[in-house]
Amino acid sequence: MFKYYGKYAPYLFLLPAAVVLVVFFFIPFFQTVLLSFQDYSTNIYSPAFAGLENYIKLFHNPVFYKVLWNTFVYLFVAVPVLVVFPLFLAVLINQKIRGVTLYKILIYLPVIVSIVVAAIAFKWLYADQGILNYIVTSLGFNSIGWLTDPKFALYSVILVTIWKGIGYYMIIYLAALMSVPNELYEACDIDGAGFLTKHLTVTIPHIMPTIALVSTISAISAMKVFAEIYVMTKGGPLNSSKTIVYYIYERAFENLDLGFASAMAVILLVIVMIFSLINIFCFERKKYEI
Amino acid sequence: MRYRGQEGKMARRQAIYKFSFKLDKFITHLILISVSLLSIFPFIWLISTSLKGNSENIFAYPPQIIPTDFTWANYTGVWNKVNFIGYFINSMIVAGGTVILNLILSAMAGYPLARMEFKGKKITFFAVLATIMIPFQAIMLPVYLITLKLHLTDNVNNFAGYMGLIMPFAVSAFGIFLMRQAFLTIPKEMEEAAIVDGCNVFQVFFKVLMPMVKPSLAVLAIFTFIGSWGEFLWPSIVLTKEAMYTLPVGVNNLQGMFSSNWRFIAAGSILSTIPILIFFLSMQRYFISGENEGAVKG
Numbered sequence: 001m002f003k004y005y006g007k008y009a010p011y012l013f014l015l016p017a018a019v020v021l022v023v024f025f026f027i028p029f030f031q032t033v034l035l036s037f038q039d040y041s042t043n044i045y046s047p048a049f050a051g052l053e054n055y056i057k058l059f060h061n062p063v064f065y066k067v068l069w070n071t072f073v074y075l076f077v078a079v080p081v082l083v084v085f086p087l088f089l090a091v092l093i094n095q096k097i098r099g100v101t102l103y104k105i106l107i108y109l110p111v112i113v114s115i116v117v118a119a120i121a122f123k124w125l126y127a128d129q130g131i132l133n134y135i136v137t138s139l140g141f142n143s144i145g146w147l148t149d150p151k152f153a154l155y156s157v158i159l160v161t162i163w164k165g166i167g168y169y170m171i172i173y174l175a176a177l178m179s180v181p182n183e184l185y186e187a188c189d190i191d192g193a194g195f196l197t198k199h200l201t202v203t204i205p206h207i208m209p210t211i212a213l214v215s216t217i218s219a220i221s222a223m224k225v226f227a228e229i230y231v232m233t234k235g236g237p238l239n240s241s242k243t244i245v246y247y248i249y250e251r252a253f254e255n256l257d258l259g260f261a262s263a264m265a266v267i268l269l270v271i272v273m274i275f276s277l278i279n280i281f282c283f284e285r286k287k288y289e290i
Numbered sequence: 291m292r293y294r295g296q297e298g299k300m301a302r303r304q305a306i307y308k309f310s311f312k313l314d315k316f317i318t319h320l321i322l323i324s325v326s327l328l329s330i331f332p333f334i335w336l337i338s339t340s341l342k343g344n345s346e347n348i349f350a351y352p353p354q355i356i357p358t359d360f361t362w363a364n365y366t367g368v369w370n371k372v373n374f375i376g377y378f379i380n381s382m383i384v385a386g387g388t389v390i391l392n393l394i395l396s397a398m399a400g401y402p403l404a405r406m407e408f409k410g411k412k413i414t415f416f417a418v419l420a421t422i423m424i425p426f427q428a429i430m431l432p433v434y435l436i437t438l439k440l441h442l443t444d445n446v447n448n449f450a451g452y453m454g455l456i457m458p459f460a461v462s463a464f465g466i467f468l469m470r471q472a473f474l475t476i477p478k479e480m481e482e483a484a485i486v487d488g489c490n491v492f493q494v495f496f497k498v499l500m501p502m503v504k505p506s507l508a509v510l511a512i513f514t515f516i517g518s519w520g521e522f523l524w525p526s527i528v529l530t531k532e533a534m535y536t537l538p539v540g541v542n543n544l545q546g547m548f549s550s551n552w553r554f555i556a557a558g559s560i561l562s563t564i565p566i567l568i569f570f571l572s573m574q575r576y577f578i579s580g581e582n583e584g585a586v587k588g
Contacts, residue, residue, distance in 0.1 A: 003407070004481065005491040010402035013495070014414060017399035017461045023440075024458040025421045028432035035432065089325060092318050099319075104578040105571070106326035112570040112577070113333070114520045116538040117559045120545070121332035124339065124552060129349040131335060138352075167329065171578055195314070224427050227522045231542055245427040252431045253527060265428040276423035 032269065035262035047259070054263035063239055063247070064264070070154055071243045074222045077158050082165050082218040083211060089166070090173035091199055104174075108167035115164065119231035122160045123147065126232075150240035153233050157241050160228045165221070169214050176210035177203065216279040223272055244268050333560075340364050340556035348552060364557035371554075372547070374561055376533060377540035380452075381565075384525075384536055385518040387456040392514045393507055395461040400469030401495055405481070422463045427523070433458050434527055444534040451534045455525055459518060465510050472506035473499060512576050519566055537562045 039050035058064050089107065093100055110118060125132050126146035133143040146156040180203060188198045204211070226245045229235055235242030235250065242250075244264065252261035334355070342348050343359035402408065403415060426433070437443060437454045444451030476499060484498045500507075522538040529539060541562045548554040570577065 004485040004494070005406060009491045010406040010408035010411075013398045013402045013406075017395040017466060018414075020395065020457065020460045021418070021421055023436060024433055024460075025424055025429070026417075028429035028436060029424055031432035031435070032429050089322070092322055095315075095318065097315060097318060099322075101574075101578070103322045103326055105574055107329050108574075108578055109333075109570070110329055112516065112566060113563055114522070114538045114541065114566065116522055116542045117563050118332070120541065120555060120559050121336045124336060124556065125332055127349075127552075129351075131353045134351050134353055163329070163332075166325075220425070224425055226427065227538075230522075230526075231545070248427065248431070249523075249527075253434075258431060261431055265431065268425065269428040272425045272428065273423045280419070280422070 029269075032262050032265050035258055036266045038259050038262075040256070040258040050259060054259040057260060058263045058267075063242070066239050067242050067244055067247045068267075070239075070241065071223060073154060074158055074161070074225065074243055075219055077155070078161050078165070078222045079215060079218050081162050082169055083215050085162075086166050086169035086214070087173050087207075087211065089170045090177055091203060093170070094174060094177045104167075104171070107170060110164045111167045113164075115227040116231055118164055119160060119228050122156075122163075123232050126156055147233050147241075148237060150238050153237060153241040157225075157228050157232055160232070161222065161225055165218065169218065172214060173207070173210060176207040180206045212282065213279070216275055220272055220275045220279070223268065223275070244271075333563075336556045337560055339552055340560050342553060344553075364553040365561065368544070368548075368554045368558040368561065372540065372544065372558060373533070374537075374540070374558075377535050377537045377562070378565060380534060381519055381536040383452050384455045385515050387452065388459050388518040389511050389514045391456065391460040392462065392465050393511060396465030396469045396510060397500065397503065397507065398495075399461070399466045400471075401473055401499065403466070404470045404473035418463045418466050426458070430524070430527065437528060444529055444531045448534065451529070451531070454528050455536070458524065459521070462514075465514065468506055468510055469503065472503040476502050509576065512573055515569075516566075537565075 035047075036054050037050060037052070038047040039053060040047045093103055124130060127133070128143065128145070128148070130146075132146060137143050144152055147153050184202045184206075185198065188202060193201070224245055225243055226249065229241055229243060229246045230249075233241045235246050245268065248261050248264045248268065251257045251264065255261075335353075338355050338357060339348050341360055341362070341364070342354075342357040343361040343363065346354070346357060346359040399418070403411070403418075437458070440454075442450050442454030442457060444454070480498055480502070481494050484494045489497065520538060521536075522542070525536050525539045526542070529535060532543070535543065541559055544555045544558045548558075
């Protein structure tokens with residue numbers, strides 16, 4: 001094809017996006033790293049070079065380990081549920097049954113609704129004399145401090161994240177299920193294979209890339225949770241529901257400890273980058289090929 | 291009826307098969323109905339609470355789904371005390387501005403990446419790809435400092451406030467790659483024909499190519515809108531004036547305003563959800579058809 005555009009045309013088209021990405025992504029990225037080596041505690045306007053001091057402070061802080069642990073609990077609880085349960089639902093919905101659209105709409109609804117409203121709705125379910133405690137006590141147990149007991153708070157928040165994610169991943173799985181050839185299922189039916197064997201031998205091997213994709217996306221978004229925690233528990237009680245992003249927010253915008261918060265942000269960057277690299281190189285390579 | 295002989299055996303087998311098939315369907319519906327109910331129950335309970343009058347105990351055991359003291363008073367009460375129209379307008383301006391900028395910037399950047407040869411193409415490509423790996427939550431502090439330096443905050447003026455909310459999300463790698471993919475699928479003859487007809491490169495882009503990628507622009511618009519509409523972290527960092535609050539920030543603020551008045555908090559939360567609910571129901575095929583599988587989550 002002949003070259004119909006001038007020498008500078010490509011750069012002209014790229015310029016606006018480039019400006020935004022440089023100002024709001026690349027400069028902040030390098031600045032985060034830079035800030036993590038600076039000390040703001042004495043004078044916020046002229047920080048001193050602090051070397052690894054922020055990192056040393058971080059690694060000597062018990063809250064850091066608590067927050068890291070909570071984030072990994074988040075991962076290990078939310079990700080498996082969000083990988084398996086939506087797949088199960090997608091398989092059920094992907095049949096010739098009535099009401100498929102209605103089911104999809106209702107199950108997708110939590111995805112669309114603002115996370116703030118969702119968190120408020122759950123806070124109300126979790127109230128001391130709320131409906132969940134009514135169920136618990138009528139089953140003969142003691143009422144539970146869903147958001148006020150350090151043993152439960154984190155899991156109560158995780159439940160909201162899971163509840164809000166199910167519809168989203170179900171739709172991703174549904175798209176993948178459409179690509180499984182029908183003949184394979186017909187062959188299963190002729191062989192008389194049951195529900196479980198049918199899906200273990202045909203469905204799951206066929207959509208393995210999507211399962212892997214859902215694992216990494218749900219892991220990345222579990223690393224980034226903030227609003228649920230902010231609205232429901234503010235990280236409490238006793239840091240029991242505090243995760244990395246909430247801790248960064250708290251140290252940066254409430255304690256104005258910019259260096260410390262940035263060191264924490266660098267840790268988050270590293271973890272998310274590892275997940276993203278796995279995602280890009282293993283599962284979404286085609287999309288990003290030049 | 292009894293089945294006899296070989297034929298009977300077949301008929302019986304078929305009857306059992308049909309029965310088990312029906313049972314399967316019954317169980318499927320049972321599970322899907324339960325999950326659907328669990329998905330909407332938190333909202334149902336919120337709606338129920340919002341419709342209960344002051345004489346009804348909202349902590350009653352057993353809980354009452356249907357209000358006995360039915361009233362709209364909580365809605366009118368919260369409506370009179372909270373500037374929902376203002377929050378809604380702010381959300382519309384921010385989400386609308388974010389969508390428009392994303393469409394223009396993503397399409398403009400996606401075009402040369404799909405269709406042109408130039409020096410530094412590979413580096414540009416990987417630079418965009420790299421932004422996917424940078425979570426906003428990790429860089430939000432410097433983004434905030436830069437926004438302050440550029441005077442894009444609501445205590446300068448309202449316009450600067452809106453720009454501060456919009457600009458960090460004015461373009462995304464997701465959008466650029468989506469548009470690049472869209473341009474890749476257009477046959478090159480389209481451009482050649484336009485050039486022969488005397489178009490320059492800008493006319494090719496705006497008059498020939500842009501109309502052809504409308505479906506992708508629609509997808510990008512809808513998902514950008516949802517993401518921007520629900521954004522909470524960034525506005526809650528930059529906003530200082532109540533008059534500039536977007537809906538999520540305003541709704542979160544209800545908790546402080548009406549500390550233990552759950553009737554009002556519930557009514558306000560439900561009110562704030564109505565616009566996005568209408569949007570979702572009218573655009574539902576884009577969300578649940580599964581065609582837009584790679585779409586980002588807000």
